[in-house]
Amino acid sequence: MRVRIIGGGLAGALLAWRLSDLVPDWRVEVVLTGRTGRVDATAASGGAVRAYEDDPGQRRLALDSLVELLGSPTLRRWADFRPSAATYLRRDRAGLDDAVAEIEHRLPGSARIADAAELAGLGWAGLAPGDVAVVERQAGQIAPGRLREAALADSRARCLESTLDVVATGNADLTVVAAGAWTPGLLRASGLPADSYRTKSLQYSVHPVEGTRPGQFVDGVTGVYGRPDGAYGLLLGVPTDAWDIDPDAPPTTPALADRARRLAGERFPGLRIGPARLRIGSVDCYHDEPGLALRPVGPPGHGVFTFTGGAGGSAKTALAASLRAATRLVESGRTAQPTPVERR
Numbered sequence: 001m002r003v004r005i006i007g008g009g010l011a012g013a014l015l016a017w018r019l020s021d022l023v024p025d026w027r028v029e030v031v032l033t034g035r036t037g038r039v040d041a042t043a044a045s046g047g048a049v050r051a052y053e054d055d056p057g058q059r060r061l062a063l064d065s066l067v068e069l070l071g072s073p074t075l076r077r078w079a080d081f082r083p084s085a086a087t088y089l090r091r092d093r094a095g096l097d098d099a100v101a102e103i104e105h106r107l108p109g110s111a112r113i114a115d116a117a118e119l120a121g122l123g124w125a126g127l128a129p130g131d132v133a134v135v136e137r138q139a140g141q142i143a144p145g146r147l148r149e150a151a152l153a154d155s156r157a158r159c160l161e162s163t164l165d166v167v168a169t170g171n172a173d174l175t176v177v178a179a180g181a182w183t184p185g186l187l188r189a190s191g192l193p194a195d196s197y198r199t200k201s202l203q204y205s206v207h208p209v210e211g212t213r214p215g216q217f218v219d220g221v222t223g224v225y226g227r228p229d230g231a232y233g234l235l236l237g238v239p240t241d242a243w244d245i246d247p248d249a250p251p252t253t254p255a256l257a258d259r260a261r262r263l264a265g266e267r268f269p270g271l272r273i274g275p276a277r278l279r280i281g282s283v284d285c286y287h288d289e290p291g292l293a294l295r296p297v298g299p300p301g302h303g304v305f306t307f308t309g310g311a312g313g314s315a316k317t318a319l320a321a322s323l324r325a326a327t328r329l330v331e332s333g334r335t336a337q338p339t340p341v342e343r344r
């Protein structure tokens with residue numbers, strides 16, 4: 001069986017690595033774009049990892065990924081894992097007890113719920129009395145670009161350079177488009193349906209800061225999120241609503257950096273946060289059903305799939321999502337008699 005993966009971001013690289021392990025006799029090829037200087041989502045990623053997500057499906061993937069990462073010295077080294085606590089603020093407690101129990105079951109002693117009074121003692125301000133947060137002890141930060149390189153190097157996949165901007169299946173039995181934010185454009189250029197996929201701008205800024213920095217945090221009330229960066233910096237971001245962005249021209253919007261700085265300053269009045277010294281913009285792929293997953297595309301039985309939909313958060317879910325995707329791909333390779341779509 002011959003599998004061609006188009007795109008060597010975190011998704012494509014981990015999928016190739018999983019397949020090399022699950023089906024060593026399959027021939028796996030990863031098509032890397034020949035364009036130099038392209039900053040993909042994996043290279044730009046903030047790399048924050050934790051188990052808690054509002055969405056139960058994404059939470060399961062994030063938890064499975066974190067458990068695998070923490071349990072593997074090799075993966076921790078590849079990903080340059082740096083541990084730190086994570087705090088996720090929510091306006092109400094609905095569903096949080098179950099979520100914390102799920103995390104505790106797999107990572108005992110890691111997760112608990114902190115109320116507004118405790119958070120105030122930790123430097124948080126402007127809280128409503130009912131505000132609560134999931135605090136995780138075992139969370140942290142990875143370098144997704146380094147994990148991608150290590151996974152590709154360890155896999156037995158053949159890497160091919162290409163500048164083609166269509167889904168060229170060649171002699172492959174199965175083709176997986178793992179081209180992140182380039183996926184919708186590639187599908188359309190290949191005459192394949194792409195309406196369920198969209199691109200969206202993600203941006204963050206890095207600020208000099210004085211005062212005791214919080215660990216990784218998501219403020220689910222105002223939207224600002226952040227984490228320590230290096231010895232003295234604070235990475236801050238707020239969600240954008242810039243949809244359908246060309247991934248080759250990601251915007252950086254100074255007003256967003258200012259907004260993130262203002263919101264973080266109000267939430268942590270003990271910090272002195274300076275103006276942004278670095279602004280990063282990149283684009284990720286979103287799917288109608290959120291999350292990084294293997295999805296068939298085009299006519300049934302043609303053996304073409306996508307593996308994308310990271311939605312700004314798949315550094316934390318990619319390990320488990322890639323295992324799930326590789327397992328599904330192996331099943332479909334064993335049961336189907338795929339007819340590759342014609343080369344265009």
Ligand SMILES: Cc1cc2nc3c(=O)[nH]c(=O)nc-3n(C[C@H](O)[C@H](O)[C@H](O)COP(=O)(O)OP(=O)(O)OC[C@H]3O[C@@H](n4cnc5c(N)ncnc54)[C@H](O)[C@@H]3O)c2cc1C
Nearest residue numbers: 007009010011041042045046047048180310312313315316
């Ligand atoms: C700014 C930013 C910050 C983020 N921070 C976090 C975070 O803190 N925590 C978290 O969990 N997640 C985070 N994410 C999300 C996570 O990093 C992404 O979901 C993930 O990296 C997406 O990986 P990918 O492989 O799907 O896409 P990409 O990394 O974009 O990779 C797609 C690859 O396909 C290639 N390609 C495109 N066209 C072709 C072609 N025709 N042929 C061959 N190759 C092609 C591209 O060059 C690229 O290398 C962040 C994302 C962004 C953008």
